[in-house]
Amino acid sequence: MVLNKTNIYSEILHRLNILYPEIKSNLNFNTPFEFYVAIVLAAQCTDEKVNTVTKELFKRIKSFEDLDRISLEELEEAIHSTGFYHNKAKSLKEGAKYIIKHFNSTLPNNFNDLIKIPGLGRKSSYAILGYVFNKSAIVVDTHVKRLAMRLALVKKADPITVEREISSNVEEKNWFKFSYMLNQHGRTICTAKNPKCQECILNDICPKVGISNNK
DNA sequence: CTCCCGATAT
DNA sequence: ATATCAGGAG
Numbered sequence: 011m012v013l014n015k016t017n018i019y020s021e022i023l024h025r026l027n028i029l030y031p032e033i034k035s036n037l038n039f040n041t042p043f044e045f046y047v048a049i050v051l052a053a054q055c056t057d058e059k060v061n062t063v064t065k066e067l068f069k070r071i072k073s074f075e076d077l078d079r080i081s082l083e084e085l086e087e088a089i090h091s092t093g094f095y096h097n098k099a100k101s102l103k104e105g106a107k108y109i110i111k112h113f114n115s116t117l118p119n120n121f122n123d124l125i126k127i128p129g130l131g132r133k134s135s136y137a138i139l140g141y142v143f144n145k146s147a148i149v150v151d152t153h154v155k156r157l158a159m160r161l162a163l164v165k166k167a168d169p170i171t172v173e174r175e176i177s178s179n180v181e182e183k184n185w186f187k188f189s190y191m192l193n194q195h196g197r198t199i200c201t202a203k204n205p206k207c208q209e210c211i212l213n214d215i216c217p218k219v220g221i222s223n224n225k
Numbered sequence: 226c227t228c229c230c231g232a233t234a235t
Numbered sequence: 236a237t238a239t240c241a242g243g244a245g
Contacts, residue, residue: 054241059232093231097243131243152241169242202240203234 013215019179019188022161025211026191033190035141036197037061042117042142044068046109047077049134050102055092063092074115077106101129119143132169140186148173148189153196160200160218 013021036057039045044064051060067088071077077085086099105127109115117138118124124135133151140147150158150169158164158172163179165171180188199206207219 050243052241053243054230056232056241091231093241094229094243095231097229101243129243133242 018161018163018215021215022212023180023184023188023191026195027187029211030191030194033140033187035137037141038064040068041072042138043073045138045142046105046117047071047102049137050098050105050129051089051092053098053134054094059092063089074106074109077102078110098129104128105130117142119145121147132173140190146182146185148176148185149193150189151193152202153200154189154192156202157192157196157200160205160216161212162217 035045037045037048037052038061039048047067048060048064051063070088071080080103082099082103085102086095089095089098089102092098108127109117112126113123118127119139119142121135121139124130124138125132127135130138133149136147136149139145140149150172155167155169155172158175159167163172164175176188177185195210195212196202199210200212207213207216210216210219213219
């Protein structure tokens with residue numbers, strides 16, 4: 011099937027909506043604080059692994075003040091299995107300090123403030139906006155980036171390019187849903203390695219069917 | 226562009 | 236044993 015630019019976005023939106031009708035984070039959390047911790051740990055780590063770590067961690071730390079108080083060593087040990095634990099522990103403690111000092115111990119609900127917090131980049135900031143505050147956000151992680159490339163929505167594998175392309179071709183009310191669905195599809199069907207093109211609902215409109223194994 | 230790091234699949 | 240996965244900072 012050959013589609014013009016507007017139609018490929020609308021086809022993706024409609025077809026993936028059948029598979030992923032509900033937006034539900036793969037990270038377990040009950041409060042904005044918990045999501046903040048989880049999203050920092052989720053950098054370069056699977057959500058499943060993060061969940062096993064936070065299950066125990068959230069019994070011990072329940073606020074930015076708790077995070078500020080816990081010793082670096084204790085925190086590093088608790089999050090060790092998520093990888094990059096020196097960086098993440100440092101980010102969490104510096105981030106907590108920053109939020110206490112500049113945002114009255116409350117996670118901000120706008121991008122410009124979130125991105126200033128140490129340890130939060132674009133992906134994490136937008137994830138907080140979408141999952142915690144139900145605001146419009148385009149969360150470009152490695153899955154979304156990969157699918158945008160395979161579906162030829164972008165020529166450059168750069169997150170900001172992907173954000174721009176989605177924002178100018180999808181209605182704002184669907185931004186978060188669109189990036190969410192690409193993410194879910196990337197985890198399950200359009201995987202980095204050995205994508206399941208045969209069972210893919212988009213295989214007739216995907217330029218990379220059958221020839222993709224990475225990139 | 227390099228560094229940071231463990232877990233899992235092969 | 237080794238390749239692959241998964242973001243942010245400097």
